[in-house]
Amino acid sequence: MARELREVFYVDGVRTAFGRAGEKGLFWKTRADDMVVKLVRELLRRNPTLPPERIDDVVLAATAQAGDQGLTLGRSVALLAGLPTSVPGLAVDRMCAGALTATTVGAGEIAMGAADVVLVGGVEHMGHHPMGAEVDFNPRFVAERIVDESAAVMGQTAENLHDAFPHLTREDADRYALASQQKAGRAWDEGVMDELVVPMTVFTDEGWRLAARDEFLRPETTLEALAGLRTPFRAGGRVTAGNSAGLTDGATAALLASEDALSEHGLEPKMRLVSYAYAGVQPELMGLGPVPATHTALARAGIGIDDIDLFELNEPFAVQVLTWCDGVGVAPDDPRLNPYGGAIACGHPLAATGVRLMAQLARGFRDRPGARYGLTALCIGLGMGAAIVWENLQDGARG
């Protein structure tokens, strides 16, 4: 018997402040699972009409599924957050698209009729889990030339992009990075971030502190300052700490719901999930991933790139954004692109970032009542890309 596909709605999303990974970072002595716990409780506080026992699943992403991110995060966080024991949970991993994948997994459960309310999100404590540190690379990858050696180091894949597209220069990348910092600085000044970032007290060697602001934010930086930075991945390279996202500790969480759940619990949806796509590309050029993912997601939605009014694109490296701009035909300084800045300014806690993009898109939609469609997209290690198309439901735009 034929069944009807059910619509999936984004209700709300929040994140922690993003901290610098490592011993000097704000979150060094804070557990990854506790960071998500804070957000789960905040979402419940912000949506008091939703009875916690009506959450049907908790889907949480982490790239490093070990240590404080290792105990089937969705379930362990649910218990630690005080959700009823009847609420189940799971953990997912698609590296940088972890939270986006948690979202589409949860969306799938809702669309299928297997859930009405799903809590999704991600966390990456890159201080506790340095990239690749807990990974045992299969030697066949290199011995059999399945991937180029450089595919394992994300900074080198970014250098590869500069090689592959020589017209994208370091100056272009630095100029993009500067704009990202400035846009983010403005968003903080205007209070945009205060709505999305949940302050939490964190224990440090200098006593308890309040983590309320991103540690990587440098709105006062200049092109000159950026030009002076060294290129750690390659002598004479183009990728610097200034035109890429730093190693970050951070967490995100969002609430998805079915139409039935919206009306039953009196929840206000901010966006409708229109379509999504994942794609694969050459691992050593992983930054190209979002291009085919974007094309496929748009095709599945039956719209074109010009129908999109707002883009939230991850910024692991400025050059990665620039290749996407070239690939889909959007100018790097297009006002529709990352209006509140991106990962270059706030950091990129791998599996957490997806929900940050969604939360900023939802906020951007509110600031642009005429906007109808938006796109969230990221590139993913080992050569993948992810994209979700959203429809704006705020200011009576719900269709």
Add this chain to the structure above:
Amino acid sequence: MASPTRFAVQPVETALGRIALVTMDNGEEWQKPTTFGEAALRSLEEALERLETETWAGMILTGKPFVFAAGADIDEFGEITPERAREGSAAGHALFARIRALPFPTLAAINGAALGGGVEIALHCDYRTISSSVRHFACPEVFLGLIPGWGGTQLVPRLVGAELAVKFIVENPLRQNRMLDAAQAFEQGFADALLAPVEFLDESLAWLLRAIEESRPPRADADLSDAAEVVRKARARVDGQVHGAAPAPYRALDLIEGAARWTLDEGYRAEEDALAELLPGPQAQASLYAFDLVERRAKRRVGIPSAHPREVGKVGIVGAGLMARQLALVFLRRLEVPIVLRDLEQSLVDDALSWIAGELDELVRRGRIGEGKARFLGSLVTGGTDWEPFADCDLVLEAVFEELAIKKEVFAELERVVSPECILATNTSSLSVTAMGADLAHPERVVGMHFFNPVAILPLVELVRTPATDDVTLATAATVTGKLRKRGVLVRDAPAFVVNRLLARQGAVVTDALDHGNTVEETDEAVLRLGLPMAPSVLLQLVGPRVANHVRHTLHAAWPDRFPLSATLTSLAEGGGQVVVEHAPRTVDEIHRQVLEALADEAAHILREGVVPEAADIDTCMLLGAGFPFWLGGITKHLDQTGVSQRVVGRPLAEITPDEA
């Protein structure tokens, strides 16, 4: 030794202005609680300078994760002069008073254990939030022979009234150092809000901001007009418990009563006077010594060989009497392994099994274990009259009648069925463990594990080593003792070991007095004057006169001069009453003096014989096995402090070492 505690000040920007977030942290893991030593007070002073000179909207004082603060660093209390004690108290008063005087709202966010000075610093804040996970909130000073000397005796009554203050400062410490949990602390008014632990500090910050916004007044001072009456009644209760032997509870009561009429400054001075007197005094010094023995030394397994202990997967208990069934229950609860009981009559065994089932039900009723767990534990216990079920036991503990021949027979029977490695342990209180194993093929697996009645309450196990006992046997017995959550003290095989030998020597003085026409009231008073938890006449009923007389006979056989047989004890053992052999009663003072001298003499014998190598072991035994109070420091500390040892044996017991063999 923990690192010095720091008071770290972090500013937090809020809509209402800058809040100072002050953390007390010794930089160690939570197992090492934050304490206040001299360095901590210097750090607090620096923090206060910053708090007093900069602009703040409020302050939150909290601890590192899981710990608020455990009070003064008692490692700085030993051998202290009255002047230093007064200075230490005054230094805390001066700093804490400055917290109280801060010109903005202050909140203590009690996120974990708060003890003594930890409670007192919190009381100097305007408000307190407490995490519902806190299980230790107390002023234990009186337990250590001290008084809360950083404002506690003055601020606790002002906050919660005289009745609760007496309970908190005096009565709880005297009841095995009872502590409040968060819910109790909140209900009694110590905290203004009880918050969930998960976001405790975040919610405390929000709570403070709301309090600032609403200009919430701090909790009003309690009405202390009943203080004199409450303290008068409490003094009578304290008399009944410590018989004037310990000054601290009385001083604490005086201070609580004074809180009703003194200014806080006057109260501070009175606390300083009290500490200058108490801290260098014998009771406090003995208490600190006892605390160190019980909390640190007894956990170090002094003298236990490092051999790898054997796994114990099944335990046999021989006997089904009162002691045997208690032992079966504690092994069952703590080891959760199959337990088999055996006695001569099936009806006795059945009686023991149904008693155990009843105890498990009771644990379920009190919410200590779940029904499923009780069913599982119940299913582990079996019993009968055969030996065969003991065949696969890894440890068998016998608790049959105290007769050497019977015990030897039990071990002989066991050796027929058990493996050569199975540990054969005896709970004998006075017989020779060496003799018990003498005729066995494998005497190296024989060890004494002497528990104390009531088993569930008294934590001591005398671990008795015979010349034959091997290291693995001893290490296994010690490890099992630890798993039973008991404290093992290693003793050499000698009649009645330590606790019963000393209690029997004390008993010999008492029965001798009774034989000479003193009344039970007089002998009880003579011993209770030491501040012991139980009168000798009550103790005798608990042990049973028959058992006591049996122990006396064993000791008499070894040392007839020091353990004379008593007509009264013999009569009591046979169901009769006091027998006055010669009417020559002594004064209570005399009996008291004789008891102390007898204890000193016997302790010296125990040490010279090398039953235990150090006086500290004797004290650990008396604290944990006989419930002797902290302020006696077990017993040898008190005997040394009061010069009794010097008088009787010519030098302090602490200096006596085993004679060369």
